[in-house]
Structures are given as structure tokens and as C-alpha cells.
Amino acid sequence: MADPFVDVATARATLAAPKGDGRLARALDPTNLATWLALDPPERRAVLAAAAGTVHEAMHKAANDRRRPEPERETLLADLAAVPKLDAKTAGRHLAAVVGDRGLLPGVTPTWAATCVAAYLPYGPEYPKIFHDTARIRFLAGDRDGVIDAVTQGRANGGSIWLIRDDALLAAMWDDPRYVALFTGPPEFDHLDAAILAAPHVRTVDHHAPAQDPPDGLARLVHLEKLVLRAGPSDRFVRALLTLPALTELIIHDDVAKVAAETLDALLAKLTTFRLTTHLWGELMTAAEARSLRAGIAGLPPSARLFQIAIQCRLDDGTPVEAASLDDVLSAVDSPLPYVRSRALHLLMERLESGLALAPGDAVLVAGDIGFTATELKERLGRIGVSVARTPGPKVRVSVVGERHKGAAHRHAAAGIALTTAERLRDLLDREAPTVIGAAAADRIRDLLASPDAANPAVALELMRTGGVPDGILAELLVFSRCTWLDKKLREQARKLFMKVAPASVTAAVRDRDTRFTVEPAVASPKPWQRNNYYDLRDAAGALAELSGGDIDAWDVVMFAYRMCGETALVLGWRGMDGVDERAFALPATREILLNSHTATRLPETFGNLPHLWSLSLNYAGLTALPESIGDLPALSVLHLEGNALTTLPDRVARLATLRELRLGGNRFPTFPRSVLALNGLETLDYAHYDKGLRTAGLPADFGALTGLRRLSLRDQNVGALPESMRAMTALEDLDLTSGRIDALPEWLADLPALAKLRLTAAKIADPASVEPVVTRLRARGTDVSAP
CATH class of the missing domain: 3.80.10.10 (Ribonuclease Inhibitor)
Structure with a gap:
């Protein structure tokens, strides 16, 4: 069939013939736009009215092709806008290709954006997302009244009004009372820059951007109550958050490795109702744990507070850990948080002398939970002549420190009693008084x-x-x-x-x-x-x-x-x-x-x-x-x-x-x-062979003894001659000789009754003349053969 768009005369002759508009519509695509644009507007629109949705879609793409001259694109768009049965979703999708979350997309001019709004806005009632993008385009053009009108229409036609409410591009509209009145709740933006523009109305922000440098104007967020950070914040970022008077909940979907312990201390102390949730080495620290940490450090000296914060927040290599005193470590062993207690016990053991010696007549004090029952400890110590004392005395040689000692370890250390850990005591007892269970x-x-x-x-x-x-x-x-x-x-x-x-x-x-x-x-x-x-x-x-x-x-x-x-x-x-x-x-x-x-x-x-x-x-x-x-x-x-x-x-x-x-x-x-x-x-x-440097001897003459084989792979093998005995493999369905080295394809291969697939890709066949007869017979009966 000749191309009806070969020239303008042919196109018009086709259009004048019976059902010519349908024939032109079926032949229309962006490759024949020169002839298409030479037709008169009524002619073009008659063809578009007869065209299917796929043709409309193709012409929409051509109208949005920024490589074309804008007057040409405007003509294409005006024609499409006049089509009575244009799909509304298609119109909305193409308007969305003009403007994005941060502004007009690259290559889109304000004039073209306005042209698209004029063409697509009538389809808004059927596809309300059009009103949202229209509001964006009008805002960028400085038309605030137009924004109010578009949002109002979107709301009236059942659009997703919350998407417009949380649109960061429209954040500056929140200083307009008419705009505020269109929504029932405060906006929830995905980054702080937008929130600052709507500062008086913002209560929650889910910040998806990096949290390194605090944005200018952060102090304007006087009503911000909840902040979610998707990246680990810097110390200066968190210090800036301390200035926000209403902030009561901070959720960090990352670690706080870049935040100083002093800053975290101030953050925890900020408000009695403060909620902090963060991830530490992939493990969640819940708001309840943050509250327990705050309660556990209340009233402690600064160094002890910072030490426990550093441990719980996995800042182990920082100054608070290195500078902690023995008292600070003992306080951490008393912490309400299991991780702090456990880590502090480990650090305590590193600081104490490694050896532990007890002699008959000695006594030990117990400070906290050391993992022994009273009966077990008394029995095992008794076997080496050592007793358990309740209070300090002349026979006491050591105090065994465990978790939750409630200040006892401090008192024992102040009385000059040497400290040790349960692990050191257990090592001694395992040597001197082995357990009853052998x-x-x-x-x-x-x-x-x-x-x-x-x-x-x-x-x-x-x-x-x-x-x-x-x-x-x-x-x-x-x-x-x-x-x-x-x-x-x-x-x-x-x-x-x-x-x-x-x-x-x-x-x-x-x-x-x-x-x-x-x-x-x-x-x-x-x-x-x-x-x-x-x-x-x-x-x-x-x-x-x-x-x-x-x-x-x-x-x-x-x-x-x-x-x-x-x-x-x-x-x-x-x-x-x-x-x-x-x-x-x-x-x-x-x-x-x-x-x-x-x-x-x-x-x-x-x-x-x-x-x-x-x-x-x-x-x-x-x-x-x-x-x-x-x-x-x-x-x-x-x-x-x-x-x-x-x-x-x-x-x-x-x-x-x-x-x-x-x-x-x-x-x-x-x-x-x-x-x-x-x-x-x-x-x-599968007997494939991949080592090109190793030559194999091929298949044995009696290989056909495997009569039950259904699938056989000899990829890359030095097959040589396929053994005559393979005639007996009547169940063979799939034979893979890809890249193999073969003398010839035997005629009997085409007689295998079950063979449904033969793979010969890249096979090296010494007798190429043997291939065609076998392949022809196999294909004739429906076998899938990949030629060499």
C-alpha cells in the first residue's frame, strides 16, 4: 500500500476518498509530520478525530519533543486539544512531562508550559491530577490567583488534595490565607527548605535530603514538633535542632556517629517528653531506650553521662570513652540499658589487673549480679577455702563486680578493696574448683x-x-x-x-x-x-x-x-x-x-x-x-x-x-x-568440558548403555565420533553439543524417536557435509535444532 503521506496532494486525495480519514489516521506517525503540518487545521483535526488512542499518544510525544521548533509543537498540541475524544489520562501524563517536583523540566519554557495548561486543563474533571500540575505551572509564572483557582477545582473534582498540601514547590503559597483555607491539616514536607517557607503552619517534616549543614531560616520552624531524618546528621545539624522550641520527637533512620556526645547529652536533656529514635549499627534504639538512657544518666557527673551516651550510641572510639574514670565505668555497669552495662563490664575488665589469686581463709564481696546463684558460689568457693562476705572486713581480698550493683562497687572501691569481674572469678573457679557436671x-x-x-x-x-x-x-x-x-x-x-x-x-x-x-x-x-x-x-x-x-x-x-x-x-x-x-x-x-x-x-x-x-x-x-x-x-x-x-x-x-x-x-x-x-x-x-588446555579421549564405545538418558550435555567436549551404541538411547530428548569437537553427525541421530532438541551452536564438525541431511530430517519432524 502506497504511503498516503508521500506528499500533500496524495494526503488530500486520500482524505477525499470514502473512509479516507481512517486510512490517513492509521498511517499517521511522527515520521510524516512535514506533510501532516502542511494540511489545513480542519483536515488535520478530521483525521485525528478518526484516529485511535495510540495515534494520539504518538502525536502527544511529538508535541512534547523539545527538539522541535516551539511553533510546530504548539500547532500539534492545538490540534490534539480540539479532538473530542482525547483520553484524559493521556492528557494528564503529558502535562506531568512539563513540570516536576522542583520546577519546569529541562527545556520547557514558561510559554510552552502555559500553552500546555490551556490545552489540557479542560480534561481536569476526568483526571484531577491535571489541576495539581496546573497549580505548579501557574505558581512558577507568578499567578497566585491561578493557583488558588486550580487547587479549588482540584478539590471540587475529588483530587488528592493532600498531595497538593505537601507539595514542596508550592510551599511559599502557605503565606496566603486563601490557600491555607483550602486544607484541613498542616503540610508535611519532605525537606526542611520547603518547610521553612511555610514555617508557621509546619508541625512535621520527613527530611529526605542530607543533614550536614542546617538550612538558613531553620529557627523559623517554631511550631515543628516531629522531624524524621533519612540520613545520619552532623553535629552542627543536631546543635541547630536544639534551638527549636516545639521539637519533641526526632527519628533518625541512620546512625549518629558524627554527633558529639556533648550534643546528644543536650538533646536528651532538652525536654522531659522528648522522643528520640535512631539506628545504631543497623539496630534500632527505641524511644523507650532513649528515655531509659536519659533517666539513667540524670544526676551523674558530666564525664559519666557522656561516657554512657558514647557507649549506647556506639561512639566507643571517642574522647568520652578514653577519658572515663573508674567511677564512670562503674556507674555505667549500673545503667538501666543492657548494652551499656555489658559494654561497660567489658571495658572494666580491660582496665583491671588481669590476675586473680585467692588463698584459703580469704573472703570475697559481691557487687551486683555476677551470674552465680548464692548456693553455687558458696559451694565452689568453699572447695578452695574461700568464703563470701556480706560487708568489708580484714579477710576480704576482692569485690566481684556485676551488673546492677546499685552503687556497691563504688563503695567497695572507695574502701580500698580490689575489684574484679565475674569472668575472672569464673576462670579461677574453673581451674581450682571444677563444676559438678563434668x-x-x-x-x-x-x-x-x-x-x-x-x-x-x-x-x-x-x-x-x-x-x-x-x-x-x-x-x-x-x-x-x-x-x-x-x-x-x-x-x-x-x-x-x-x-x-x-x-x-x-x-x-x-x-x-x-x-x-x-x-x-x-x-x-x-x-x-x-x-x-x-x-x-x-x-x-x-x-x-x-x-x-x-x-x-x-x-x-x-x-x-x-x-x-x-x-x-x-x-x-x-x-x-x-x-x-x-x-x-x-x-x-x-x-x-x-x-x-x-x-x-x-x-x-x-x-x-x-x-x-x-x-x-x-x-x-x-x-x-x-x-x-x-x-x-x-x-x-x-x-x-x-x-x-x-x-x-x-x-x-x-x-x-x-x-x-x-x-x-x-x-x-x-x-x-x-x-x-x-x-x-x-x-x-552433564559431561561438559571447559578446560581448553586438557584434551579428553571422547566417549567410550559402550556409552549407549545409558539407555534411560533424557538429557545429555557434551558442551565443549572433544567428542570425536558419536558412538554407534547411542542408537539405543531411545529416550533421549535433549542433546547439547554446543562448542564441541565432532567428527560428523551420524545419520542415525535423526532416527532417535524422542529427540526434541539438538544444540549445535559453535560446534566444530570435521565433516560439514554430514550436517545438512541430519538437520533437515530432524527439522522436518519438528525437532528444535540450533545450527553450528
């Missing part, structure tokens, strides 16, 4: 903790509370305390026992944000990595081991977590802990193991003790050999070994009668592993 009981305690009967964990915790924690239970206590479905009281008991017996290196490590994890109960899902927070658990365990210097074992944490939640899929691949530990194969109920990208050079010989394991993925694990015991996995159906350095497979692989999928690509097999040929049930085999 190391041999650790397995029994572990079994009780992991029992599904809620009474058994309670028994285990009570045994440890009264008789002490045996060696080797540290990771178990930590994991138990993080199991979300367990009774909160039991979890708290486990946490306290853990903190009581853990070395300082471990208690410090668990405070780090990289070591946080929770254990969820196992749930059903077809994808094992979606069934629990595997990556968080694995990465946290690895970080714990690293930060504690190996004082807690990452595999102990991970494996007990799996045991507790009842999960049957072990997923630890791609990042986190290195190496494969025998404990990864110690849970008999395990059904799936994914240890991809672990740096294991070999697997333990106990590998076969997994009667229910059906899927094993060890891709890119640095393996050079597999244990013979891999053939003793009676339920194994899927085995992935891609990207390793295997040169052979154990003979006992032939015993894997249930194996359905085997992936061996990217290894270093010089010849095809013979043990695979005995896997009669195999349906998927």
Missing part, C-alpha cells in the same frame, strides 16, 4: 537441649544453673537462645548462662552486628535456601569464629542450629565458612546438602552415613577426589560435582541405583568415568 555430661546436656519435649531443655538449663556449664556447650547455649519458637524464659536462661561462661573474646564478638542471627523452625519449600535464614546463620557463625579468635567454633554453631530447627537441608554454599567439616554429614535425617564453592580438597570418609540424602551439590568446592563411601548413599537421586578438579570417580559410584541426575562438567577427566555406565536409572548427564 565434660562427659556434655552430650547428655546437648541431647536434652535439642529435645522436642519442652520439659527436657528446662531440665538441662536447671542442671547447668545449679551444677555449672560443662565444656563444649558454649555454641549450643548461644543457638538455643536464638531459636525464635522456644519459650522466652528458657531462651533468656540460656542467654544468661552463655554470657556467664563465655570468654571475653566471645562476649565481645556476639555484640558485633555481623554475628547476629536467629534460628527459625523448618518449613516446607521446594527450594531449600528459602526455608531458613541459611546465609545469615552461616555468615554470622563464620564472623563469630573470626572475631573471637576461634574461641567459639563456627561448625558447632551451624550444626546445632540445624539440629534444633529440624531442618533436613544443609545449605552453606557460595560464601562464609571455608572448608567442609565432618560434622556437615553428621545429621542422619539430612535430605539435601548444598556446599557449593567451599574450599574443600577432600571429603571425610564418613560421608556415606546419610540414609535419607537424596540431593548433594558440591560444585566448585576444589575437590580432587571423592571417598568410596559416596556409593553407600541409598537414596541419592541428584549429584552435582561441577567445577572441581576430579580426574576419576570411585568404582562404588556404580552402586547409586537411585541416581537420576549427575553433573560432572568442568572437571579434569582424561577419559569418561567407567563407573557411570552402570547407572541404568540416570536421566540427566
Whole structure:
């Protein structure tokens, strides 16, 4: 069909013919605008009236193309505005392309903006957002009366009036009483600059911009009550906030690392009803915690106040921490905030002398909660001839400081009594008076903790509370305390026992944000990595081991977590802990193991003790050999070994009668592993080869023994001649020879009855003449063939 817009005469002749306007409408697009604009306005509008919405949309885009001359764009827009059935939403979308949140968009002139308003405003009742953009354009033009009129119409036609109310571009309109009267509530702007323009009316601001330099005019916000900061503020920014008389709530969605402790002290003291919420290393400090901090530091000397603020707000490296006195640290151990108490105890231990020696006849004082029951402490000290004193006396050698000592530690220090911590005392007692529960009981305690009967964990915790924690239970206590479905009281008991017996290196490590994890109960899902927070658990365990210097074992944490939640899929691949530990194969109920990208050079010989394991993925694990015991996995159906350095497979692989999928690509097999040929049930085999420097021997003559194969990948392989025995692979559906080296395509390939896909992309075929006959026959019967 000839182009009806080839010239003006052809266009007019087409328009004069029956249904010519429809033909022109279907052919109209921005590429033939020269002819289009040469037509008279009535002619153009007749065509537009017959055009579909897609044509209107294309012409709108042409009218808003800022590369075109403005008079031409005005003509296009005037024609569109005259179309009686123009889509209102299309009109609104194109008006929105003229003006944005901060003003006219680049390339838009005030004249063109006014032209668009004139064209699109009639569609406002159908699409009220048009009134909002009209108000913006009129405001930028200095037409305040026009703004009032547009907002009034928007309100009358059901527009989202709150969007206009909170529009920062229109903030300066809030000095007009007529504008204020259009809204029922105060504006909520997304940055302070706009709020300052409407200062008398602003109560809340959600500030999305950086909070480094306080904006000019901030002091005008005399009625601002709530401020939300999306970025961590600077010290000078927060100091400027202290001048705002009505501010009662500050929410910071970031940390306060750039704010001085002195400024935070002033901020907390500003008002008794003040609410502060902030994020500290990714952990929320709630308004309640901020109030507790303020209450805890009330009445303390300045240095003690700043010390606790610095700790709670994670300003540990600042001057308040370095300059804190012993009294300041002891005051922090008495704080109502757990983090402050715990961190202060750690700092106290660093400051006190490391050694602790007690002799028969000595006595100790206790200041606060040191993690021992009175009976346990008396019994264990008694075994070395030491007693517990109630008041200072000549026999007292040391005061053991714990949390919430209620000033007792201050009094003991003032009396000249040496101080120590519960951890140092426990180290001494573990050497001199070991716990009643010996190391041999650790397995029994572990079994009780992991029992599904809620009474058994309670028994285990009570045994440890009264008789002490045996060696080797540290990771178990930590994991138990993080199991979300367990009774909160039991979890708290486990946490306290853990903190009581853990070395300082471990208690410090668990405070780090990289070591946080929770254990969820196992749930059903077809994808094992979606069934629990595997990556968080694995990465946290690895970080714990690293930060504690190996004082807690990452595999102990991970494996007990799996045991507790009842999960049957072990997923630890791609990042986190290195190496494969025998404990990864110690849970008999395990059904799936994914240890991809672990740096294991070999697997333990106990590998076969997994009667229910059906899927094993060890891709890119640095393996050079597999244990013979891999053939003793009676339920194994899927085995992935891609990207390793295997040169052979154990003979006992032939015993894997249930194996359905085997992936061996990217290894270093010089010849095809013979043990695979005995896997009669195999349906998927990947034998791809990616090492260009290693030449392989091709396929064995009896390769066709794998008669059940449905999918076979020989990508990049030195295939040579496809064995004649492959004629017997009548179930083969997908054969991938991509980038392979092949002598020829045999004719019998086209006789395989189930072959639905043959991939030959980039294949190097020595006899190219053999390709076309086979490909032609396969395509004729509907097989999908990618040509070489």
C-alpha cells in the first residue's frame, strides 16, 4: 500500500476518498509530520478525530519533543486539544512531562508550559491530577490567583488534595490565607527548605535530603514538633535542632556517629517528653531506650553521662570513652540499658589487673549480679577455702563486680578493696574448683537441649544453673537462645548462662552486628535456601569464629542450629565458612546438602552415613577426589560435582541405583568415568568440558548403555565420533553439543524417536557435509535444532 503521506496532494486525495480519514489516521506517525503540518487545521483535526488512542499518544510525544521548533509543537498540541475524544489520562501524563517536583523540566519554557495548561486543563474533571500540575505551572509564572483557582477545582473534582498540601514547590503559597483555607491539616514536607517557607503552619517534616549543614531560616520552624531524618546528621545539624522550641520527637533512620556526645547529652536533656529514635549499627534504639538512657544518666557527673551516651550510641572510639574514670565505668555497669552495662563490664575488665589469686581463709564481696546463684558460689568457693562476705572486713581480698550493683562497687572501691569481674572469678573457679557436671555430661546436656519435649531443655538449663556449664556447650547455649519458637524464659536462661561462661573474646564478638542471627523452625519449600535464614546463620557463625579468635567454633554453631530447627537441608554454599567439616554429614535425617564453592580438597570418609540424602551439590568446592563411601548413599537421586578438579570417580559410584541426575562438567577427566555406565536409572548427564588446555579421549564405545538418558550435555567436549551404541538411547530428548569437537553427525541421530532438541551452536564438525541431511530430517519432524 502506497504511503498516503508521500506528499500533500496524495494526503488530500486520500482524505477525499470514502473512509479516507481512517486510512490517513492509521498511517499517521511522527515520521510524516512535514506533510501532516502542511494540511489545513480542519483536515488535520478530521483525521485525528478518526484516529485511535495510540495515534494520539504518538502525536502527544511529538508535541512534547523539545527538539522541535516551539511553533510546530504548539500547532500539534492545538490540534490534539480540539479532538473530542482525547483520553484524559493521556492528557494528564503529558502535562506531568512539563513540570516536576522542583520546577519546569529541562527545556520547557514558561510559554510552552502555559500553552500546555490551556490545552489540557479542560480534561481536569476526568483526571484531577491535571489541576495539581496546573497549580505548579501557574505558581512558577507568578499567578497566585491561578493557583488558588486550580487547587479549588482540584478539590471540587475529588483530587488528592493532600498531595497538593505537601507539595514542596508550592510551599511559599502557605503565606496566603486563601490557600491555607483550602486544607484541613498542616503540610508535611519532605525537606526542611520547603518547610521553612511555610514555617508557621509546619508541625512535621520527613527530611529526605542530607543533614550536614542546617538550612538558613531553620529557627523559623517554631511550631515543628516531629522531624524524621533519612540520613545520619552532623553535629552542627543536631546543635541547630536544639534551638527549636516545639521539637519533641526526632527519628533518625541512620546512625549518629558524627554527633558529639556533648550534643546528644543536650538533646536528651532538652525536654522531659522528648522522643528520640535512631539506628545504631543497623539496630534500632527505641524511644523507650532513649528515655531509659536519659533517666539513667540524670544526676551523674558530666564525664559519666557522656561516657554512657558514647557507649549506647556506639561512639566507643571517642574522647568520652578514653577519658572515663573508674567511677564512670562503674556507674555505667549500673545503667538501666543492657548494652551499656555489658559494654561497660567489658571495658572494666580491660582496665583491671588481669590476675586473680585467692588463698584459703580469704573472703570475697559481691557487687551486683555476677551470674552465680548464692548456693553455687558458696559451694565452689568453699572447695578452695574461700568464703563470701556480706560487708568489708580484714579477710576480704576482692569485690566481684556485676551488673546492677546499685552503687556497691563504688563503695567497695572507695574502701580500698580490689575489684574484679565475674569472668575472672569464673576462670579461677574453673581451674581450682571444677563444676559438678563434668565434660562427659556434655552430650547428655546437648541431647536434652535439642529435645522436642519442652520439659527436657528446662531440665538441662536447671542442671547447668545449679551444677555449672560443662565444656563444649558454649555454641549450643548461644543457638538455643536464638531459636525464635522456644519459650522466652528458657531462651533468656540460656542467654544468661552463655554470657556467664563465655570468654571475653566471645562476649565481645556476639555484640558485633555481623554475628547476629536467629534460628527459625523448618518449613516446607521446594527450594531449600528459602526455608531458613541459611546465609545469615552461616555468615554470622563464620564472623563469630573470626572475631573471637576461634574461641567459639563456627561448625558447632551451624550444626546445632540445624539440629534444633529440624531442618533436613544443609545449605552453606557460595560464601562464609571455608572448608567442609565432618560434622556437615553428621545429621542422619539430612535430605539435601548444598556446599557449593567451599574450599574443600577432600571429603571425610564418613560421608556415606546419610540414609535419607537424596540431593548433594558440591560444585566448585576444589575437590580432587571423592571417598568410596559416596556409593553407600541409598537414596541419592541428584549429584552435582561441577567445577572441581576430579580426574576419576570411585568404582562404588556404580552402586547409586537411585541416581537420576549427575553433573560432572568442568572437571579434569582424561577419559569418561567407567563407573557411570552402570547407572541404568540416570536421566540427566552433564559431561561438559571447559578446560581448553586438557584434551579428553571422547566417549567410550559402550556409552549407549545409558539407555534411560533424557538429557545429555557434551558442551565443549572433544567428542570425536558419536558412538554407534547411542542408537539405543531411545529416550533421549535433549542433546547439547554446543562448542564441541565432532567428527560428523551420524545419520542415525535423526532416527532417535524422542529427540526434541539438538544444540549445535559453535560446534566444530570435521565433516560439514554430514550436517545438512541430519538437520533437515530432524527439522522436518519438528525437532528444535540450533545450527553450528
